[in-house]
Amino acid sequence: MPGVQYPxxxxxxxRHRVAVSRPSRALPRGPMLGGSARLALVxxxxxxxxxxxxxxxxxxxxxxxxxxxxxxxxxITNEDAFVGIKNYIALANDGQFWNxxxxxxxxxxxxxxxxxxxxxLMAVLLYERFVGRAILRAIMLVPWAMPTVVTSKMFGWxxxxxxxxxxxxxxxxxxxxxxVDWLGSAQTALGTxxxxxxxxxxPFMALLLLAGLQTISPSLTDAARIDGANAWSTFWHVRxxxxxxxxxxxxxxxxxxxxxxxxxxxxxxGGGPADSTETLSTLSYKVLFSTLQFGYxxxxxxxxxxxxxxxxxxxxxxxxxxxxxxR
Amino acid sequence: MTTRxxxxxxxxxxxxxxxxxxxxxxxxxxxxxxxxxxxxALTGPTPSFIPHPFTWAHxxxxxxxxxxxxxxxxxxxxxxxxxxxxxxxxxxAAFALSRLKIRGRxxxxxxxxxxxxxxxxxxxxxxxxxxxxxxxxxxxxxxxIVYLALGLPLVTWVLFGYFETLPREMDEAGRVDGVSxxxxxxxxxxxISLPALVTxxxxxxxxxxxxxxxxxAFTSNFQxxxxxxxxxxxxxxxxxxxxxxxxxxxxxxxxxxILVLFFQRHIIQGLTMGGLKx
Numbered sequence: 001m002p003g004v005q006y007p008x009x010x011x012x013x014x015r016h017r018v019a020v021s022r023p024s025r026a027l028p029r030g031p032m033l034g035g036s037a038r039l040a041l042v043x044x045x046x047x048x049x050x051x052x053x054x055x056x057x058x059x060x061x062x063x064x065x066x067x068x069x070x071x072x073x074x075x076i077t078n079e080d081a082f083v084g085i086k087n088y089i090a091l092a093n094d095g096q097f098w099n100x101x102x103x104x105x106x107x108x109x110x111x112x113x114x115x116x117x118x119x120x121l122m123a124v125l126l127y128e129r130f131v132g133r134a135i136l137r138a139i140m141l142v143p144w145a146m147p148t149v150v151t152s153k154m155f156g157w158x159x160x161x162x163x164x165x166x167x168x169x170x171x172x173x174x175x176x177x178x179x180v181d182w183l184g185s186a187q188t189a190l191g192t193x194x195x196x197x198x199x200x201x202x203p204f205m206a207l208l209l210l211a212g213l214q215t216i217s218p219s220l221t222d223a224a225r226i227d228g229a230n231a232w233s234t235f236w237h238v239r240x241x242x243x244x245x246x247x248x249x250x251x252x253x254x255x256x257x258x259x260x261x262x263x264x265x266x267x268x269x270g271g272g273p274a275d276s277t278e279t280l281s282t283l284s285y286k287v288l289f290s291t292l293q294f295g296y297x298x299x300x301x302x303x304x305x306x307x308x309x310x311x312x313x314x315x316x317x318x319x320x321x322x323x324x325x326x327r
Numbered sequence: 328m329t330t331r332x333x334x335x336x337x338x339x340x341x342x343x344x345x346x347x348x349x350x351x352x353x354x355x356x357x358x359x360x361x362x363x364x365x366x367x368a369l370t371g372p373t374p375s376f377i378p379h380p381f382t383w384a385h386x387x388x389x390x391x392x393x394x395x396x397x398x399x400x401x402x403x404x405x406x407x408x409x410x411x412x413x414x415x416x417x418x419x420a421a422f423a424l425s426r427l428k429i430r431g432r433x434x435x436x437x438x439x440x441x442x443x444x445x446x447x448x449x450x451x452x453x454x455x456x457x458x459x460x461x462x463x464x465x466x467x468x469x470x471x472i473v474y475l476a477l478g479l480p481l482v483t484w485v486l487f488g489y490f491e492t493l494p495r496e497m498d499e500a501g502r503v504d505g506v507s508x509x510x511x512x513x514x515x516x517x518x519i520s521l522p523a524l525v526t527x528x529x530x531x532x533x534x535x536x537x538x539x540x541x542x543x544a545f546t547s548n549f550q551x552x553x554x555x556x557x558x559x560x561x562x563x564x565x566x567x568x569x570x571x572x573x574x575x576x577x578x579x580x581x582x583x584x585i586l587v588l589f590f591q592r593h594i595i596q597g598l599t600m601g602g603l604k605x
Contacts, residue, residue, distance in 0.1 A: 036428065042508050043427035047435075050420035050479050057476030058442045061450035061457075068453065125343045136344055138591040140351050145587040147537035149555035150576040154358050157569045165357060165374050203351055207595055253444075260446045263539045267559050281448040281540075288452045289544060301449040308446050 062305065068298035075292035087299035097300060099275055100283040101307070103190060107279060108258040108311070111197045115254055116247065118198060119205030124235070126210050137210075140203035148200065152267035155196040159183055186276035189269050193277055196264055201257075205250060212246030213239065245322050252315035259308050280304040355580065362386070362573035369569055385574035389561075394549040395575050398557030401546075402579075404467050405553060406535040409474040413531040414524060416475070417482030422512045424483070425490035426498060436487065443480035451544050458545060465551045473541050478531040485530070489523035490516065526593040533583060554579045 069087055073080040091097055126137060143151070158166050161181030170176040182192045216239055224234045262281035265271060271278035271286070284304060288297035361369060362385050363378035389395045424432050454473060455464075463469030493516060501515045517524075539555040546552045552560075558579070561572050587594060 039508065040428055040430075043423040043429050046419040046423035046427070047429070049416045050439075050483060053416065053472075053476040053479055054439065054442050057454065057473055058445055058450060061453035062445065064453035064456075065449055121343075122347055125340065125347065128340050130337075130340050130344060132344065136348060136351075137595070138588050139348060141587045141591055141594065142351055142355060142584055145533055145583045146355065146580050147539075147555050147558075147583075149537075149539050149559050150358075150580055153558060153561075153572045153576060154354050156567070157361065157573065158354060158357065160567075160569070163370050163374070163569075168374050199350070199354065211595070256444045260448065262448065263555070266539075266543075281446065284448045285451075285540075285544075288455075294452055294456070298452055301446070301452060304446050305449040308444070312441075312444065 065298045065302055065305075068294055069302045071295045073293075073295040073298075075294060080295075083295070087296050088303075090296065091299050091303060096275065096278070096283060097280075097303070100278045100280050101303075103277065104259060104261070104279040104281075104304075105307075107190065107194060107197075107261055108255055111194050111201075111258045112251055112255045114194065114198045115202045115205045116251055118202040119209055119250075120247075122203065122206035123209035123213055126206065127213050137207070140206065142203075143200045144204045146200070148263035149267055151196060151200050152264050155192065155199075155264075156183065156268055159192050183269055184273055186274050189273060189277045193261075193264050193268055196268070197258065197261065201254065205254060208250045209243065209246060212243050212250075216242050245319065245326065248315065248319045248322055252312065252319065255311055255315065256308060259304075259311060280307075355584075358573045359577050361569060362577050364570065366570055385570035386578070388568075388571050389575040389578065393557070393561060393571060393575070395557065395578065397549045398552060398554045399579070401467070401551055402536055402554040405470045405474065406532050408467070408471045409478060409535040410528050410532045412471065412475045413478040413482045414528050417479055417486055417527065417531075418512070418517070418524070420479070420483045421486035421490055422516065424487050426511065426516070427508070436484070439480045439483055443477070447477075447540050451540060454541075455544055463545075465546055465548065467551065469545050470542060470551075470553070473545070474535045474538060477538070477541075478534050481534070482527045482531055485527045486520070486523060489520060493519065522593055525590065526596070529586060529590055529594065533587075536579075536583065 070082060070084060071080050072083045072086075122140070126133060146154075158164055159182035161167070161179060161184050164179075164182070166182070167176065167179040171179065180188060182188045220242070221234050221238055224238045229237065260281055261279050262285065265277050265279050265282045266285070269277045271282045280300070281304070284297055284300045287293055287300055291297075357376070360376055360378060363381050363383075364375075365380060365382050365384065368375065368379070423429060424436065429435065458464050458469045463472070497515055498511060501511050506514060536553075537555060538553070539559070542553045542556045543559070546556065549557065554575075558572065558575050561568060561575060
């Protein structure tokens with residue numbers, strides 16, 4: 001980082017400058033030193049635009065969503081009467097909702113676990129020294145940078161039931177006897193979507209974990225090796241325990257992100273076949289924007305929000321415990 | 328290590344590296360190859376990797392039949408303005424949090440972070456109603472406002488992390504020289520923060536360029552729809568136009584990939600700082 005050097009100023013200098021600058025200018029030009037109340041005001045003024053944006057686009061909509069979920073708002077009938085918890089009672093008995101809830105949770109657990117394991121393997125490999133490592137590390141950013149809609153279409157083509165190259169290769173290798181309609185059958189569609197998500201996010205997970213691995217002092221692993229530990233037990237007993245906090249935090253972010261899955265499902269299957277890939281976000285989107293039931297749809301999104309909150313709290317519990325244990 | 332062990336290690340490492348290369352780059356390379364093949368080659372019994380015969384037909388079709396140039400224009404406008412606003416407001420916020428006395432700044436940072444974790448489906452409904460009330464549906468402004476708020480948390484966090492690494496002695500020196508608070512930001516901190524600004528700008532740009540849910544809900548015609556919505560709607564009645572889709576995918580992804588490869592070191596640093604600040 002380029003350091004900025006300033007000529008050392010003498011005390012006389014300083015007195016002079018303070019004296020000159022004392023008649024402070026009007027607020028917009030920035031107040032001078034001294035008035036700490038004024039400084040705090042400036043700080044809050046600088047923060048204000050960001051806070052207003054966040055409040056208007058995140059906090060207010062959540063509050064508004066809670067209100068909507070207690071009404072029978074519909075853009076078709078133009079009703080918006082307060083109905084209490086009627087929507088939530090209907091939601092508790094809605095099979096489609098619980099179906100989507102199950103899929104979302106299953107998807108979140110499966111993709112987060114796979115991403116973490118594959119990401120960890122990649123990180124361990126990238127930690128080694130080899131020719132072309134820098135290039136590989138750069139290429140791994142390709143899946144991450146690509147628009148999710150493009151990823152979806154790409155997997156749709158790779159896993160196409162008729163002309164997809166995956167079918168061709170698997171049949172050619174003798175692993176399959178006939179083409180499989182990966183996205184068109186209820187048994188394989190969700191798995192294919194998990195795979196697409198893992199493809200897109202595992203490399204990024206690997207880079208986060210690699211950064212974590214690089215903060216572990218080599219003297220620790222060297223010490224273990226001198227004590228006669230082999231590579232595997234060095235990894236298992238020295239590196240992995242030290243990597244736990246990083247793993248948990250990265251896992252938290254991935255899990256919360258996976259839980260919001262929308263693009264992949266919406267583009268690849270639209271929730272089908274036979275609702276076998278319906279997730280909370282896609283189902284809520286349909287209720288909101290196809291049937292225009294904003295009251296009931298909001299109850300569904302608030303239930304989604306609450307579930308995500310519980311997941312976040314669960315992770316935070318483990319993270320705090322881990323950080324305490326390490327201390 | 329014996330030579331045999333060393334050889335086994337090398338085989339393992341290079342085998343793994345090759346696997347990772349094919350896994351990361353293979354699908355997109357296949358997509359590029361697809362975009363240059365005729366439909367009849369794509370639906371033939373044996374897929375081929377080398378386009379034969381080679382064709383630009385899918386590119387012309389994507390632009391002339393499917394309005395790709397409109398989607399590109401819309402995405403560019405929305406993403407550029409989102410990036411500029413994100414950088415401007417994010418810098419002000421990060422500077423205030425890092426350099427000025429703010430009570431409960433740790434709490435504020437946490438609130439900003441958790442807001443970015445909200446499921447977007449939970450805010451899209453109410454925001455749609457607000458946007459509709461303010462006539463912001465089918466406008467660039469509507470999308471830019473939403474993307475600004477979605478991008479701000481990450482931008483603020485990454486810039487905050489960067490500002491924290493700058494030595495405080497600079498502030499002191501600046502104050503002694505009689506620089507005002509905003510002068511401190513403008514004349515001392517910003518000039519040496521250019522790498523961080525480029526990184527965060529890139530992150531904000533990519534996020535806005537790739538966003539799908541709000542673009543889908545807020546826009547309804549190709550005059551304002553962005554690239555992801557446009558490509559999601561590439562369909563024909565009787566068949567899926569994989570060639571056209573691949574061509575459009577290549578056009579919208581290649582610039583991102585070039586940018587990312589060019590700035591990769593900064594991106595990795597910026598993201599690990601923003602994501603894993605402990």
